[in-house]
Amino acid sequence: MTMDSTxxxxxxxxxxxxxxxxxxxxxxxxxxxFSFLYERAFSMDEAVYEHMELERALARAGVRVHRLKRxxxxxxxxxxxxxxxxxxxxxxxxKFDGPREEAIRxxxxxxxxxxxxxxxxxxxxxxxxxxxxxxxxxxxxxIFPRVTLDVPLANLYFMRDQQAVSDxxxxxxxMSKPQRRMEPQITSTILQMxxxxxxxxxxxxxxxEGGDFIPAGDFALLGLGDRTNRSGVNQILAHGVGFExxxxxxxxxxxxxxxxxxxxxxxxxxxxxxxIPGKGVAVGCVPLLxxxxxxVYRKKADGRYEVMSGSPTVYDYLVGKGxxxxxxxxxxxxxxxxxxxxxxxxxxxxxxxDQVVDRVMKxxxxxxxxxxxxYQALLHQAEKEYSELKESNRxxxxxxxxxxxxxxxxxxxxxxxxxxYGGAHCMTCAISRRPTD
Numbered sequence: 001m002t003m004d005s006t007x008x009x010x011x012x013x014x015x016x017x018x019x020x021x022x023x024x025x026x027x028x029x030x031x032x033x034f035s036f037l038y039e040r041a042f043s044m045d046e047a048v049y050e051h052m053e054l055e056r057a058l059a060r061a062g063v064r065v066h067r068l069k070r071x072x073x074x075x076x077x078x079x080x081x082x083x084x085x086x087x088x089x090x091x092x093x094x095k096f097d098g099p100r101e102e103a104i105r106x107x108x109x110x111x112x113x114x115x116x117x118x119x120x121x122x123x124x125x126x127x128x129x130x131x132x133x134x135x136x137x138x139x140x141x142x143i144f145p146r147v148t149l150d151v152p153l154a155n156l157y158f159m160r161d162q163q164a165v166s167d168x169x170x171x172x173x174x175m176s177k178p179q180r181r182m183e184p185q186i187t188s189t190i191l192q193m194x195x196x197x198x199x200x201x202x203x204x205x206x207x208x209e210g211g212d213f214i215p216a217g218d219f220a221l222l223g224l225g226d227r228t229n230r231s232g233v234n235q236i237l238a239h240g241v242g243f244e245x246x247x248x249x250x251x252x253x254x255x256x257x258x259x260x261x262x263x264x265x266x267x268x269x270x271x272x273x274x275x276i277p278g279k280g281v282a283v284g285c286v287p288l289l290x291x292x293x294x295x296v297y298r299k300k301a302d303g304r305y306e307v308m309s310g311s312p313t314v315y316d317y318l319v320g321k322g323x324x325x326x327x328x329x330x331x332x333x334x335x336x337x338x339x340x341x342x343x344x345x346x347x348x349x350x351x352x353x354d355q356v357v358d359r360v361m362k363x364x365x366x367x368x369x370x371x372x373x374x375y376q377a378l379l380h381q382a383e384k385e386y387s388e389l390k391e392s393n394r395x396x397x398x399x400x401x402x403x404x405x406x407x408x409x410x411x412x413x414x415x416x417x418x419x420x421y422g423g424a425h426c427m428t429c430a431i432s433r434r435p436t437d
Contacts (some may be wrong), residue, residue, distance in 0.1 A: 004432040005196035007165045010218040010276040013344040014434035017058060018191065019428055020068040022157045022417075023050055025127050029154025029420070036154045037179060039265065041362045042419030050417045051157065054349070054424060057412055061343040066431075068159065068190060069123055075193045076119035082193050083122075087114045090125040093150070098134030102143060106134060126186055128152045155180050158422050159429035160271070161227075162187040164210035166220065169199035170431075171240040176207040176227040187429070196431060199238035208232035211269030211426060218244050218278060219321070221314070223270035224417060225251025225262060226294075237297060237305045245298050246305060248312050249274075250423045252291035256330070256377040266334070266378075271425050274314065275338045277407050278346035282318050285333035289315035306415040326401040330378070331385040335360045337396035339423030340409075344436065352411040354395040357386060 003016065023430035026044050029036035058065050076083040091114060096106040128149050135144040155161075162184040164171045172188040174179045184201075192198055202208040212223030213236075220243045224233050233248055249270055251262045267273045267288055274284040274292075292314040297305040318325060328337045334359050364382055368375040389395050397409035414423060 003191070003195035005165055005169050005191070006167055007215050007430060007433045008167050009215055009279070009433070010342050011345040012435045013281045014058075014061070014063045014342070014430055016064045016066065016431040017070070017428045018066045018068055018159055018187075018431055019055060019159045020159050021055070022048055023069075023124070023127065025152045025154050025156060026420075028128075028149060028152045030226065033419075035179070037177060037421065038154075038419060039421040040359065040419045042359075042416040046415075047417035050412070050414050054412055054414070057349050058260060058343070058428070061347070061410075062341060063348070066194070066314070068156075068187065069120065071118040071194055072123050072186075072190050075190065076122065079193060082189075083119065085119075085189070086119070086122045086126065088235070090114065090117075090122050091218070093125055093129050093131075095131035096134065097131075098344060099136045102134045102136060106132065109138045119362075127156060127181070151179055151182075153180070153183055153186075155420065156183055156186075158420065158426045159187070160211050160422075161209040161269075161427045163177050163191070163429060164208075164213035165285070165429075165431055166213070166215060166236075166241045166243075168240060168242050169197035171199055171208065171210075171213070171236060171356040172208055173208050173210055174202040174204065174232065175209060176229070191429075191431070199241075200235060201420070202232050202235050202240075205229070206235045208236060209269060210285055210429070211271045211422075214270060214274070214276060215243070216321075217279075219276070220246050221270055222246055222248050223251060224248050226264040227269060242303075243299070245296065246330035247314070247317055248295040248297065250293045250295075252288045252293075254378065255287050255291065256381055257374060263374075265421070268421065269426075271339055272336070272422075273333050273338055275342075275425060276342055277326075277342050277348045277402075277409075278405070280323055281326065281346075281405055281407065283328060283338050283340070284315075285330055285338065286315065286325070286327045287330065288333070289313065289318075289325065316333050324401075324405065325346075326399060328396055328399075329385040329389065331357065331360075331382040331389065332396045334364065334382065335396070336414075336418050336423035339425045340397065341424040341428055341430075346406055347408045348397065348410070349424045350392070350397040350411055351407050351414050351418060352395075353397070354389075355415040356397070356418055357389075359419070361386065 059188040209227040212228040214221040368379040
């Protein structure tokens with residue numbers, strides 16, 4: 001099997017996308033949202049339904065949708081080598097402890113049973129990462145198996161982050177947060193076995209996450225900040241891309257938040273405040289776009305990149321490239337407005353902001369009450385914008401600029417699942433896109 005895995009521009013027609021429908025691993029993330037990097041708690045039942053709606057919208061747009069678990073299961077059935085490797089990983093993950101004889105017995109039994117376990121069970125072991133502690137009681141076979149999970153992969157459904165696809169192939173991420181570091185090992189193995197070409201795997205001390213990468217024809221945007229560090233950027237410039245130009249975008253601090261340090265839960269990745277819905281059009285939160293400085297790298301004759309003089313803002317850089325910038329308010333940005341998915345030129349799948357806004361406002365009110373010095377001004381701005389947007393009934397994606405530019409938006413109700421911190425863009429691994437005439 002060969003899966004085309006190159007993307008030159010975000011507005012090219014989306015051909016193949018990989019998603020992961022959330023399973024029981026999401027439940028554990030909801031027990032402690034902060035540690036699992038979620039923005040807020042939400043209804044898992046509704047979140048899974050919303051994810052199914054996203055999948056249906058992709059299929060209606062003519063996109064070939066590949067579910068990660070289904071890919072993994074089918075490949076294990078078809079490829080004995082992959083099945084063997086998956087079982088080896090499962091064997092390494094599951095630990096047994098307790099009374100010595102019982103732990104040894106349980107371990108040997110698990111090893112002998114591995115060949116019997118089906119591919120879906122092996123996948124669940126890789127995602128949930130369980131171990132078993134045995135407590136022995138008095139009497140025959142009175143053993144209490146206490147199962148613990150070693151950081152289950154509750155964020156796996158955010159399939160954008162574990163990799164990005166450039167004009168050279170798949171760039172495999174090395175996640176900034178250790179809670180997510182196992183995810184790219186799983187996704188990249190499955191994608192590679194499905195025929196995707198791996199251009200580069202980011203290695204320590206580098207970090208990189210796919211939400212920090214946006215291809216744009218002759219150039220690409222590459223974020224630098226909390227989730228993607230300098231070593232990650234340098235590795236990608238050396239091995240991961242072939243664009244004529246790469247704009248390295250420094251993560252900006254919001255002007256309404258005191259200090260110069262960016263708030264990672266306000267603009268975690270580039271795609272949380274900037275995106276491209278069509279050729280020559282960008283959507284973004286202007287206060288952030290005008291604070292995000294850019295290092296411009298151009299490719300030399302020998303294929304290496306050199307940095308150009310000057311440091312424009314990403315706003316000025318895009319305008320200089322001939323882009324029309326459609327502004328979104330700070331409130332809309334906090335509601336994942338820019339985290340839409342372009343399925344073809346001038347056609348996007350977007351979060352229905354008016355369905356999300358009450359949850360985001362409530363969360364911001366809690367943050368402002370806990371730390372008024374940091375978040376009170378941001379809350380006041382959001383409240384002002386909420387009143388204005390409600391009066392005009394022009395919540396994203398129903399923007400007059402879209403009407404004027406001929407951008408078609410399909411709004412998807414994602415009010416619960418966005419609580420994990422991300423919209424349609426974050427939840428989709430775009431594998432291949434093709435230009436249309």
